[in-house]
Amino acid sequence: MNRRAYHSAAIAAEIAVPLGILALWQWWTVQAADPKFPRLSTILVQFRELWLFSQFELHVVPSLTRIALGFGIAVVLGIVLGIPLGLSRWARIVAMPHIEWWRAMPPPALLPISIVLLHSIGNRQKVSFIAFFCLFPILLNTIDGVRGIDPATIETARSYGIRGLERIRRIVLPAALPQIFAGMRTSLSLAVIVMVLTEYFSSTSGVGYVLLISKNMFQLAPMWAAIVLIGLLGYLLNLLLVLVERRVLAWHRGWRAAAAQ
Amino acid sequence: MLGLEVVSAPGVASVGSVSGETRAVVGGFAARLAPALVMALSVAAFLVLWQLVVRAGLISEQDLPAMTTTFSELWSMMHTRSFWTAFGETVRGWALGLSIATLLAVPIGILLGSSQFALRSFRVPIEFLRPIPSAALIPLLFLTLGTTLKSEVFLATFGAFWPLLVQTIYGVRDVDPVALDTARSFGVGRFERLYRIKLPSAIPYIATGLRISSSVALILAFTAELFMGTGGLGQLMNVAESFGLTVQVYALALATGFLGLAIYVVFAALERRALRWHPSQRVEAT
Numbered sequence A: 001m002n003r004r005a006y007h008s009a010a011i012a013a014e015i016a017v018p019l020g021i022l023a024l025w026q027w028w029t030v031q032a033a034d035p036k037f038p039r040l041s042t043i044l045v046q047f048r049e050l051w052l053f054s055q056f057e058l059h060v061v062p063s064l065t066r067i068a069l070g071f072g073i074a075v076v077l078g079i080v081l082g083i084p085l086g087l088s089r090w091a092r093i094v095a096m097p098h099i100e101w102w103r104a105m106p107p108p109a110l111l112p113i114s115i116v117l118l119h120s121i122g123n124r125q126k127v128s129f130i131a132f133f134c135l136f137p138i139l140l141n142t143i144d145g146v147r148g149i150d151p152a153t154i155e156t157a158r159s160y161g162i163r164g165l166e167r168i169r170r171i172v173l174p175a176a177l178p179q180i181f182a183g184m185r186t187s188l189s190l191a192v193i194v195m196v197l198t199e200y201f202s203s204t205s206g207v208g209y210v211l212l213i214s215k216n217m218f219q220l221a222p223m224w225a226a227i228v229l230i231g232l233l234g235y236l237l238n239l240l241l242v243l244v245e246r247r248v249l250a251w252h253r254g255w256r257a258a259a260a261q
Numbered sequence B: 001m002l003g004l005e006v007v008s009a010p011g012v013a014s015v016g017s018v019s020g021e022t023r024a025v026v027g028g029f030a031a032r033l034a035p036a037l038v039m040a041l042s043v044a045a046f047l048v049l050w051q052l053v054v055r056a057g058l059i060s061e062q063d064l065p066a067m068t069t070t071f072s073e074l075w076s077m078m079h080t081r082s083f084w085t086a087f088g089e090t091v092r093g094w095a096l097g098l099s100i101a102t103l104l105a106v107p108i109g110i111l112l113g114s115s116q117f118a119l120r121s122f123r124v125p126i127e128f129l130r131p132i133p134s135a136a137l138i139p140l141l142f143l144t145l146g147t148t149l150k151s152e153v154f155l156a157t158f159g160a161f162w163p164l165l166v167q168t169i170y171g172v173r174d175v176d177p178v179a180l181d182t183a184r185s186f187g188v189g190r191f192e193r194l195y196r197i198k199l200p201s202a203i204p205y206i207a208t209g210l211r212i213s214s215s216v217a218l219i220l221a222f223t224a225e226l227f228m229g230t231g232g233l234g235q236l237m238n239v240a241e242s243f244g245l246t247v248q249v250y251a252l253a254l255a256t257g258f259l260g261l262a263i264y265v266v267f268a269a270l271e272r273r274a275l276r277w278h279p280s281q282r283v284e285a286t
Helices: A002-032 A040-054 A056-087 A089-104 A107-118 A123-147 A151-159 A164-201 A207-216 A220-248 A250-260 B002-007 B017-055 B067-077 B081-114 B116-129 B134-144 B149-173 B177-185 B190-228 B233-242 B246-274 B279-285
Strands: none
Touching: A002 A040, A002 B116, A040 A056, A040 A220, A056 A089, A056 A123, A056 A164, A056 A207, A056 A220, A089 A123, A089 B017, A089 B246, A107 A123, A107 A164, A107 B190, A107 B233, A107 B246, A123 A164, A151 A164, A164 A207, A164 A220, A164 B134, A164 B190, A207 A220, A207 B134, A220 A250, A220 B116, A220 B134, B017 B067, B067 B246, B081 B116, B081 B149, B081 B190, B081 B233, B081 B246, B116 B149, B134 B149, B134 B190, B149 B190, B177 B190, B190 B233, B190 B246, B233 B246
């Protein structure tokens, strides 16, 4: 009984605390009456007016397209490059200095260069920029995942005559997949940040552009609505990836649960 | 091949053990030297390629200055006072942001990690705030705190806070329950349990969080400088970019890259130290 009471209290707290924070926000903005901090209710009304769905196609769709393309390219390249690097020690030794250098480079430091080098402030620059910085977490995790495969598994595959691409498709890739997904999660949140940065620096459309323009024109409610939208996008994209991961790795979780018993 | 291995097997080597050991040492030396050499060659090859691509005119020198031009620009920059002032400002913003984030995230993480109830209460707000790209806060900071150090530090702190918080929570929750129960049955008090058992076992996780957060804090300190004009390397780059001084932009990117690499190397070494006893590190030790 006591345990059940505790559980219901925990569930109540899980619902009440977020609502309390929102209420506090509303109360504080009403009380402060500061134009820089519009009321939460004003922001939500603005949010509905802008993003559901009058400006959705104009600004949200381009941003999402850039993330999807950039992230997709990074996933493919990260896996395709990561598997041979994970399998060959010498390839790793040759590539590691370059990987370590670029992954340590702060993305905004390359923003002006990307525009000069690619002669573009359009999708070409934005997608390649997002893809470039999303590549490294996936690449490094793929390498780690491939390196971590139990040698006995590889030996068994070899003695059964499974080799070449077949071995990679059937054994190496599935074994490395949990770690590849860990890299993808890091990359996806990076993709949202980098997307905002590239659109904020130079662009003619996108969520980051709306953020910049409304700030420059002191339209504070739209600016806040854009901040809420970006937060929501980050949250939803992450959620989507977690759901995909759960589906794709269902065998893995099931296997682990069975092993634990 | 097989024969050689049989000859060098331990049983045969009563006389040859010394030479065998020397060979192992020499072999170890060569085995350690060769990768370093290949790495150096790989870096050199990249630099030469950069030079050749520009000199051969594959990419116009207006878009990509030659490697030698860029490095000599960086070299002459390093003889100016303004470069080092900016460098110091970037490091200051980074250090303040990371320190404040650590001072906040570690205690809060321990608190949330120690209480199931507290964790569940704040799970939704944390899950919601964590993926918010801190870059979205730039315009807000621009209007509230202005182009000051405060904006830069706030942004760096906000970004660095979340990875550290999550790592600390995981760390505290991963404490060996047997150790905790044993301590409890020996009458070790609540505070001492925290200090003697929970914190030490969370330290590897905190070290990993610090490694991630140290990079994030630098990214955001630089972002604040580039977009808001707070003093630092980012602001220098913004000025160079608006005057079309491409060589300077490249040299500043190099400088920022070296700073990022230095921070990464230091914090990865710290992490390895904190993880020395952990199984995941044993593979690398051999």
